[in-house]
Amino acid sequence: MATSLKDRVKAATESKPTGRGPALDDVQHDRTPDSVEAIEPDAGTMEFLRRYEEHFAEALPSHVDTSAFFAAVRSVLPTLTRCTPASQLQALLTCARLGLVPDGQQAVITASGNVATLVPTYRGYVELMYRSGRVDSVHVGMVHENDEWSFEPTAPAPLDFTHRPRPDLPKAQRGAPILAYAFCWLKGGARSQVVVLSREDAEEIRDQYSDAYRRAQETGTLDSFWHTHFLDMWKKSAIRRLEKVVPTSAELRALGAIDDAGEAGKSQILLAPDPESSFLVADAVRAHRAAEATQDPARPGSVALPVKGGGKRGRSKPKKQRGGRRR
Structure with missing residues (x-):
């Protein structure tokens, strides 16, 4: 079983064809398996991947194929040599947080001067629509x-x-x-x-x-x-x-804002969904729904709770959380 980044990248680029269709019209960095394998990354590229492997892995949603993402990154980095390392990292992390693979199918990382920029394709938008x-x-x-x-x-x-x-x-x-x-x-x-x-x-x-x-x-x-x-x-x-x-979904709205920021030459990473904050928001929504359900007599198994304010339903102000952030 391939566990290291190098092994996963090698497995992804040497795997058998998956029956996927031919390259699409908007493919910028997409290549056939043979041409991808022919590109030998330099020592700097592999060092970059090794250094930030954990950052990408943590940012990627669980449903995204990690090996496919790293194989795409390995392929695209040699095209970004004139870009600053910081902009390369920000563009790739933004892509990872959105759960898109920068393979030219869903997204492209391109050089705007010395700045690496994420450009989602229309298929990237379609992908996030399905995920909603x-x-x-x-x-x-x-x-x-x-x-x-x-x-x-x-x-x-x-x-x-x-x-x-x-x-x-x-x-x-x-x-x-x-x-x-x-x-x-x-x-x-x-x-x-x-x-x-x-x-x-x-x-x-x-x-x-x-x-x-x-x-x-x-x-x-x-x-x-x-x-x-x-x-x-x-x-x-x-x-x-x-x-x-x-x-729509929060991820799809974020993608639009990120796309606009890239067109305007502005920072994109600040608009990318944060996995930790996304978890906290989802947790808060679940807690809110559960609280609402306990006060709705029409729902089976619910318990009607007394509500202040002359019988009108209201929401109490949230108490300050103590003891650090919930995870």
């Missing part, structure tokens, strides 16, 4: 000029939006993409609002909110993700608008 436990399925797509489609927002779902793509046609015959869309089916069978974005909408979002795009324009590097992966950023803009109109 409130979503059954998420659909993100592009409508091309010669596809069959209709959009009537006032019609009842699912008749308000239909899309019949033509994958049988060559790309040239399908025409240019004209719309990005996103919607989801929620637990219980309801369908969300359909978010539809034109190219003009996406360009307005880019011009208004992306400092990374403006910097790349001003310097002439043209290397922002809006330059190099426009269609994926277009889709991500649609999924981000969807995130505002569906039941």
Whole structure:
């Protein structure tokens, strides 16, 4: 059984294919197993991994494959040599706290000057939507000029939006993409609002909110993700608008704030979920629900407690915790 970081990384990069599909459009650092293995990390990279192994392991949620995360980190670090070690650590820890793997599928760590920055892909948003436990399925797509489609927002779902793509046609015959869309089916069978974005909408979002795009324009590097992966950023803009109109989670809200901070060239780590504080919040919510249940006579097994204030339900002020923080 592989226990050390080196063993886990080696096992991850030498493992047999898992049947996963081909590389996705927005993959920046994703490579085939052969090409990943061909990259020999230098001594500095391995020292970095050894030094911060425990930090990453503690930050990662339990459901994330640790070996896959470390294999991705091992692959991406050689591309960040011009970035400061502090920014590398902050970007990777932010990614770990979100439970995303920086493999180009869910997230990318890219160099903005000498600063390493986390850029979540639209699939990273979809992943966190699924993890919220409130979503059954998420659909993100592009409508091309010669596809069959209709959009009537006032019609009842699912008749308000239909899309019949033509994958049988060559790309040239399908025409240019004209719309990005996103919607989801929620637990219980309801369908969300359909978010539809034109190219003009996406360009307005880019011009208004992306400092990374403006910097790349001003310097002439043209290397922002809006330059190099426009269609994926277009889709991500649609999924981000969807995130505002569906039941969400603290992690998903944090991801949006982290994404915005990266675009603005600001610190991201301060916005990342803290595993310890997340546990304390969850514990407080459970305690609150339990307290509410004991005062609700309508719930089987509950005990009605006397409430001050003329029969109105109220909440007493929380007492100060003594003896240190609860863990």
